[in-house]
Amino acid sequence: MSISESQPIVRMFNIYKRYEQMPALSDISIDINQGELIFITGPSGAGKTTLLKLLYMAETATAGQLLIGGVNLSRIKPSGLYLLRRKFGIIFQDFKLIPSMTVFENVAIVLEASGEKKKVIDSKVSKILRNVGIEDKKNLYPPSLSGGEQQRAAVARAVIGEPDIIIADEPTGSLDPESAKIIMDLLREFNEKGTTLIIATHSQDLIRQSRGRVIRLKKGQLVEDLL
Amino acid sequence: MIINSSNFKRSLNDIKNNKFLHAVTFITIMLSILIVGTFVLFASNAGELLDSWKSGIKVIVYLENNISSSEKDRTRLEIRDFEEVEDVLYVSGEKGLEDLKNQMPRQKAIFENLKINPLPDSLEVYLKKDKKDIGVIENLAAKIEKFQSVTEVEYGKEWIGRFVKIISFSRLAAISMGAVFFMVTVFIVANTVRLALYSRKEEIEIMKLVGADDRFIKSPFYIQGILHGFTGGAGGLLLLFILFFIFSSNISHDFSSLIIKIKFISFKTLLSILFCSTLVGWLGCYISLKQFLRNT
Structure with missing residues (x-):
């Protein structure tokens, strides 16, 4: 089954987002299919991060409808939000690692929160840390890691729960080319297995290196949507 | 949790x-x-x-001096019939004075100089274990005080x-x-x-x-x-x-x-x-x- 034939996992209908009176997004309508690789690009302040935040409900749209897996997000109660978020693996621009927890604990928390057994957690976390190349740092705390190592830990946390959708905000922004390649290869591996991958990035190199759909935003408006 | x-x-x-x-x-x-x-x-x-302290509580009933033995006995039996009463003992004035002398040996001389016994005959009323509340004692005392043969009822009302x-x-x-x-x-x-x-x-x-x-x-x-x-x-x-x-x-x-x-x-x-x-x-x-x- 080709991507275009599959049922859209994300549907946005005329989304608007305003912060007080400042428009951040205007009239955005996008369908994203299961297993797609999407790059959201545009200059700073274009609304890339805001668009991602709407997806995992860190923000709510001022107007318009947003559906994930057929569920209208406006109908999700705060108490049920965690179920939506378990569909996502999120790589934040500022990593958002918990400083009082070790790298291992930061990654394991996703599985602990969903009630996995300790043995499974130990095995999965060790494997994913090995894949991103920071297994030897597992007992260290995030403040003692370099930016690149923190980014890898953030990626490991995002993919550990084998989510339906991975959202990445500048996932290679603080990485050297070699580390960036390791991370992108890992993300592509998940994408090839059917995970939808939505990446917000400035990097035109990253977009060129991958064959994916490119959504370009400018001043909160959709200016280009190229397959 | x-x-x-x-x-x-x-x-x-x-x-x-x-x-x-x-x-x-x-x-x-x-x-x-x-x-x-x-x-x-x-x-x-x-x-x-x-x-x-409650376990040692007893009600002392002082009797009139000029009543007959049968009346004293009748009073004792009537008091014993009250539901809150466990037992009633008769203590004659002489026995009372004797007990007092034994309890206060240093004042023995005072007691020996007495020409007449000031203590009246009395009844010691012992209460049932579960009837030793102040309210119950007060009620019982009030009932006993109504007897013609009784002059006074004492039960340490103040300190209790x-x-x-x-x-x-x-x-x-x-x-x-x-x-x-x-x-x-x-x-x-x-x-x-x-x-x-x-x-x-x-x-x-x-x-x-x-x-x-x-x-x-x-x-x-x-x-x-x-x-x-x-x-x-x-x-x-x-x-x-x-x-x-x-x-x-x-x-x-x-x-x-x-x-x-x-x-x-x-x-x-x-x-x-x-x-x-x-x-x-x-x-x-x-x-x-x-x-x-x-x-x-």
Whole structure:
């Protein structure tokens, strides 16, 4: 089954987002299919991060409808939000690692929160840390890691729960080319297995290196949507 | 609440990282339990003292001088028929004087110089075990006073009444202090948890973003609250026991003739206090978490 034939996992209908009176997004309508690789690009302040935040409900749209897996997000109660978020693996621009927890604990928390057994957690976390190349740092705390190592830990946390959708905000922004390649290869591996991958990035190199759909935003408006 | 090794570890880590805050909570609970425990200890011992005094309570019924033996006997039998009465003993004036002489040997000379016996014949009325409340005694005395053959009824009304009031007051004080300290401690624990929650606001937001539900987020805080309550309560009771031990060792030398031996709080009461202090810890968490998670 080709991507275009599959049922859209994300549907946005005329989304608007305003912060007080400042428009951040205007009239955005996008369908994203299961297993797609999407790059959201545009200059700073274009609304890339805001668009991602709407997806995992860190923000709510001022107007318009947003559906994930057929569920209208406006109908999700705060108490049920965690179920939506378990569909996502999120790589934040500022990593958002918990400083009082070790790298291992930061990654394991996703599985602990969903009630996995300790043995499974130990095995999965060790494997994913090995894949991103920071297994030897597992007992260290995030403040003692370099930016690149923190980014890898953030990626490991995002993919550990084998989510339906991975959202990445500048996932290679603080990485050297070699580390960036390791991370992108890992993300592509998940994408090839059917995970939808939505990446917000400035990097035109990253977009060129991958064959994916490119959504370009400018001043909160959709200016280009190229397959 | 999910109690597992991971949540337990998260709780202990937080206690380790915020030692001062947690020490304040622990000490507050400990001191509150010490104060409440002191009142409970006083009330329980005073209650026992009252029970011990009550067991010796008898009502003395003084009879008219000029009544016949059969009338005296009839009065005795009628009083014995009251449901609150266990037994009635007749004490003649002579026997009464003899007993008095034996009880007050130093004043023997005064008694021997008496030309006439001032003591009337009397009846000693012993009450049933469960009928020794001041109200029951007062009612019985009122009923006996109505007898034609009776001149006076005596039962130590003054001291029993006063002592019962003291006991009731100390029990009321223990309950009131308990309630006040319960609320104060819940408030302090709730504030400690609130401070901990605000200091970890970002961490909690991250947990929510990676799919943690409220139960997962709350669990370590509940574990902390229960630990605070339990250890604070146990600490307070231990301190109370040490103080009791020191106090009772000294008092036994000074008041070795006390009617009853001062006892520590019963095991059942200790468990109840420990349960309440644990509940305080849990409740403090519950209040703060409910408010905090609603606002984040």
